[in-house]
Amino acid sequence: MRKWAWLLVLALAACQPKHGEPLQAKVRFVPEHPTVGKAEVCIEVDPRVEYTRMTVVGDMTHPGMIPVKAEAHPAGPGLWRVDAFDFNMRGDWVLTITAYDASGKKYTKEVRLTVP
Amino acid sequence: MRTFDLLRVPLLGRFLRWRYSRFVLQLPLLLVAFLALYDGFFGRQLAPKNFATVSVWLHYRGFLVLAIAVFGNLFCAACPMMLVRGPTRFAKRFLPQFRWPRRLRNKYFVIALTVLYLFAYEYWDLWASPWLTAWLIVGYFGVAFLVDAFFPEGTFCKYVCPLGNFNFTLSTVSPTQITARDPARCLTCEGKYCVNGRVETAAGRKTAREAGPAEGVRYPGCETRLYVPEIKTNMDCTLCLNCLRACPYDNVALRPRFPGLEWLRARYRLDVVWLGVLLFFAGFMNALGMVPAYYRIAEGLSRLLGTRNEAVLLLVIYALWIGLGAGLTLLVATLADRLSGVRQTAWKAVRYWGTGFFPLAFAMWAGHYAFHFLTGWATIVPVTQQALANLGLPVGEPDWTLAALVPENWLYPLQVGILYLGLLASSYVLFGRARQRDHFLAGGVVFAYFFLLVALALWVLAQPMEMRGTLLLPPGSR
Numbered sequence: 248m249r250k251w252a253w254l255l256v257l258a259l260a261a262c263q264p265k266h267g268e269p270l271q272a273k274v275r276f277v278p279e280h281p282t283v284g285k286a287e288v289c290i291e292v293d294p295r296v297e298y299t300r301m302t303v304v305g306d307m308t309h310p311g312m313i314p315v316k317a318e319a320h321p322a323g324p325g326l327w328r329v330d331a332f333d334f335n336m337r338g339d340w341v342l343t344i345t346a347y348d349a350s351g352k353k354y355t356k357e358v359r360l361t362v363p
Numbered sequence: 364m365r366t367f368d369l370l371r372v373p374l375l376g377r378f379l380r381w382r383y384s385r386f387v388l389q390l391p392l393l394l395v396a397f398l399a400l401y402d403g404f405f406g407r408q409l410a411p412k413n414f415a416t417v418s419v420w421l422h423y424r425g426f427l428v429l430a431i432a433v434f435g436n437l438f439c440a441a442c443p444m445m446l447v448r449g450p451t452r453f454a455k456r457f458l459p460q461f462r463w464p465r466r467l468r469n470k471y472f473v474i475a476l477t478v479l480y481l482f483a484y485e486y487w488d489l490w491a492s493p494w495l496t497a498w499l500i501v502g503y504f505g506v507a508f509l510v511d512a513f514f515p516e517g518t519f520c521k522y523v524c525p526l527g528n529f530n531f532t533l534s535t536v537s538p539t540q541i542t543a544r545d546p547a548r549c550l551t552c553e554g555k556y557c558v559n560g561r562v563e564t565a566a567g568r569k570t571a572r573e574a575g576p577a578e579g580v581r582y583p584g585c586e587t588r589l590y591v592p593e594i595k596t597n598m599d600c601t602l603c604l605n606c607l608r609a610c611p612y613d614n615v616a617l618r619p620r621f622p623g624l625e626w627l628r629a630r631y632r633l634d635v636v637w638l639g640v641l642l643f644f645a646g647f648m649n650a651l652g653m654v655p656a657y658y659r660i661a662e663g664l665s666r667l668l669g670t671r672n673e674a675v676l677l678l679v680i681y682a683l684w685i686g687l688g689a690g691l692t693l694l695v696a697t698l699a700d701r702l703s704g705v706r707q708t709a710w711k712a713v714r715y716w717g718t719g720f721f722p723l724a725f726a727m728w729a730g731h732y733a734f735h736f737l738t739g740w741a742t743i744v745p746v747t748q749q750a751l752a753n754l755g756l757p758v759g760e761p762d763w764t765l766a767a768l769v770p771e772n773w774l775y776p777l778q779v780g781i782l783y784l785g786l787l788a789s790s791y792v793l794f795g796r797a798r799q800r801d802h803f804l805a806g807g808v809v810f811a812y813f814f815l816l817v818a819l820a821l822w823v824l825a826q827p828m829e830m831r832g833t834l835l836l837p838p839g840s841r
Binding site: 283304306307308309310311312313314336337338339341343361363 | 409410411412413416417420421488490491653655735736738739740742763764766767827828829830831832833836
């Protein structure tokens with residue numbers, strides 16, 4: 248019984264969320280440190296991989312806030328861009344970038360930043 | 364009005380009298396707790412998209428203040444943590460039993476735990492972490508089990524649980540209260556069963572203590588040791604309705620009431636009043652922690668103290684704010700006493716005037732929680748869908764655009780309305796107490812103090828939100 252209890256505790260303590268297929272990408276912002284308002288989001292990916300669609304969803308870290316969604320558009324080889332991503336509140340943001348390749352396979356990347 | 368009794372309402376009354384009614388109320392919250400644990404540990408670690416954080420920090424808190432305002436302390440009645448009672452009754456057969464230390468039979472221990480909890484909430488950003496929120500639930504159940512296993516039933520609720528005591532304090536604004544239908548009947552009650560419990564044995568009716576382990580049908584009495592005809596306040600009442608089922612004379616009522624009378628007539632102990640004072644200032648701090656001014660204070664303090672250690676800065680901010688609140692309250696209450704010609708200790712002055720903080724504390728938390736609840740109430744739908752989908756249930760694609768209940772520009776006027784109502788209720792208490800001393804100005808002094816606090820609170824609530832987990836920005840990022 249005690250062994251099972253310990254196993255349960257270890258399992259709970261060790262469990263972390265599973266991530267999907269990771270997206271290998273570099274994410275930049277213009278301006279470099281976004282403030283409240285619109286900012287450009289540039290996503291640099293491996294140009295050899297052909298992505299057909301890319302979305303950016305921004306969530307604040309507090310529950311209950313409405314996410315901000317934007318569709319990125321291709322802006323050159325291996326470069327996708329959201330021209331005016333709306334950081335509508337100060338605070339911690341989590342951007343989830345989701346890309347789809349030609350076969351419909353999904354790749355995701357999470358970027359955390361603080362908007363002062 | 365005096366004769367209306369919610370326990371006599373057809374169906375509702377019958378349901379509440381049923382011995383398993385509390386279990387029926389607890390079961391949904393237990394399932395919510397299980398789902399929160401599952402999603403908190405195994406779901407995506409993004410607070411707005413996780414059932415643990417959304418259900419605990421948005422809906423539980425929102426529904427809690429709503430229930431207190433329109434009915435009573437429903438969330439203590441439906442508390443799933445009290446379902447540890449079955450296992451602890453079994454464990455009690457083998458474990459040594461202790462009495463709760465006499466020195467801790469007050470609210471000071473709870474005050475300390477509440478401050479500790481609020482510090483942890485800010486320092487570890489519990490609201491932003493599904494994983495930590497899940498551990499908080501585990502910890503809460505664990506502590507409830509341990510305290511209940513080693514100490515008399517009700518000890519956890521009355522002397523340990525910060526959440527329960529938060530509910531107790533705020534439920535002084537509730538429009539219902541347990542009372543005796545006919546107080547005269549209680550005078551001739553041989554067993555005071557509502558507080559001592561009732562056991563119907565083959566040898567006749569006995570209290571739980573008299574019956575000991577004897578066979579019989581058992582109806583436990585009030586776990587927080589409230590004697591129904593003497594109840595003048597909702598403080599310490601979990602609304603479990605044990606009293607209703609234990610009373611063999613069907614003499615327990617749940618009546619509507621005007622809460623202002625409780626604030627005027629009840630003589631709260633000093634520790635209870637301090638809990639009310641703390642909850643106001645803590646509620647203020649909780650709201651302040653989400654606006655830019657708070658971070659500017661932290662940056663300034665960091666430069667002043669020469670440290671970027673967030674624990675130190677948080678401790679200093681909390682100590683200063685709560686210390687300032689306690690100090691000012693002592694000062695203003697003493698001044699009001701002197702003005703009304705009463706010379707007593709500052710502690711007694713706080714006991715007399717501090718009651719006015721109860722409606723204000725409720726308004727502060729209700730105003731803050733209303734904002735979060737109303738801006739994101741519908742997010743419970745997609746997070747529940749997602750959590751259930753993770754369990755393999757076919758629940759459809761979550762719609763993450765679901766969020767607000769009311770237009771955003773309604774929120775601040777609503778918060779202003781709630782705080783004004785709180786101030787109005789407080790002024791009723793303060794001027795009522797001033798009238799008892801036949802000195803209007805004394806009440807006016809405390810009212811001016813409350814007015815300033817409310818003005819400050821309204822200023823905080825009017826600020827743009829800044830939801831940050833870190834107290835200080837990394838150097839060069841601004």
